[in-house]
Amino acid sequence: MSKPLEGVRVVEVAAWTFVPVAGGMMADMGAEVIKVEPPTGDPQRGLENMQHYHIKGPKPFIQIPNRGKRSITIDLRIDSGRKVLYHLVKKADVFLTSYLPPLRERLKIDVQHIRAINPNIIYTKGSGWGPKGPKANTGGYDSAAGWASSGIADLFSNYCDEGAPPMPSAFFDLQGGNTIAGAISTALFKRERTGEASVVDVSLLNVGMWALAPAIVSAPFRDPDTPLPSRKQAGNPITNYYRTRDNRWIFLVALQSDRFWAEVCQLLESAELADDPRYQTAALRSENREACIELLDGIFRTRTLAEWIDVFSAFSGVWAPAQSFAEIHHNAQIRANGYLQKVTSNEGLDFDLVSAAMHFDGDATAPQGPAPEVGQDTEALLMESGMEWEEIERHREAGAFG
């Protein structure tokens, strides 16, 4: 079967992670994604190693957003560069940008400029804070517009001495890119049906809020004195998490706990738990939750995570060990579903990328290839588009490619 976005051409004028991730996902799904970079390259290429991985590792901040793309360097500050961009835009389905309104205006790549060249193009903007309101012209990265602004950093700061734990890298950028890819696909569908091409807006602020929707929606109705959620006070002690002897964590998610209580007691080999009248029903376990959890805490501390994994492999309810990032690479369920996909970088290094979380027709969605070298497809792209070498040379002389 063909890939979902085969034949779709995307011109991406975007930097960093959030918006480029959408381009990368669409490349995974078969689109031709042309990444237009300034002559110095996407500034993301200047990021030092933020993952403290061994020097032989891939650069996740380049590979994850930009896998499978083609790259052309264009200096959009000059006429000749813009001509090259417009030439590419003419035959594109999607224009994708992270640049803010003042810069888009200055470079003449705003909606009206691009639509003048291609009236039917789907124009997509990813921003930190959204296209309206007082911060419409302000830059935003995900730790400010997503993490800090969604309520989660404030929530987590209640649990740690040093404020919230550090945000995992690109935490909201990746969800944002996912959202943009979905929005573009929706706009492409609409255009097929109605001929109308949309202007699409996605912001990190909105993405962050979406992830925290339950807490946000209930906030106006919440008594400010309500105690913070705590695992020592979990209303359902078998929908909770417990520390093991080797300081790892195991999560049980036994909703409708009356179905699972006897089984859990059996797995934990605890007659004490099974027989105690204080814990016989869900209601009773909630009423006596502190003592119940203390007891469960004591039991879980007696074995290592590996031992508990063995024990719970027989459990009919939902559970999981809190696995480490390294352990993910050896997980049979993940491998069976193709959620890690092997890619070889231009340097010849083999590594795994996480697949986009949407798979079609039984096939894993695999990257088309690694991230491109900056400007590696400049000449090839223009030649393919029908531009004669002489014209490419004239653009080069004029400084269009930097």
Add this chain to the structure above:
Amino acid sequence: MSTFKPGQRLKSCICATEVMIIKYVGAAEISCGGVLMANANEAVKQGKAESGFMKGTQMGKRYINDDGSIELLCIKAGAGSLAVDGVALAVKKAKPLPSSD
């Protein structure tokens, strides 16, 4: 004798390397692994690689001579390395990025 011109694609006779000529002047000979490169659509006569020119080429990198008058873009990586009139080419340095964290 091959004639070289910009826009032309060349392939190595001793490895998988393929390049596109981006800039070219004069009549210099372009080699990979010490062996003259062939037109991409020519039948390749397997040559014998010279050990001094087996440093490898990398997809997407641009290789230039001293004065930048000759530039080759690697469009397929290989084991050999590029030279012009027997002098090894250097990787074209990307413009300096603003330093970032």
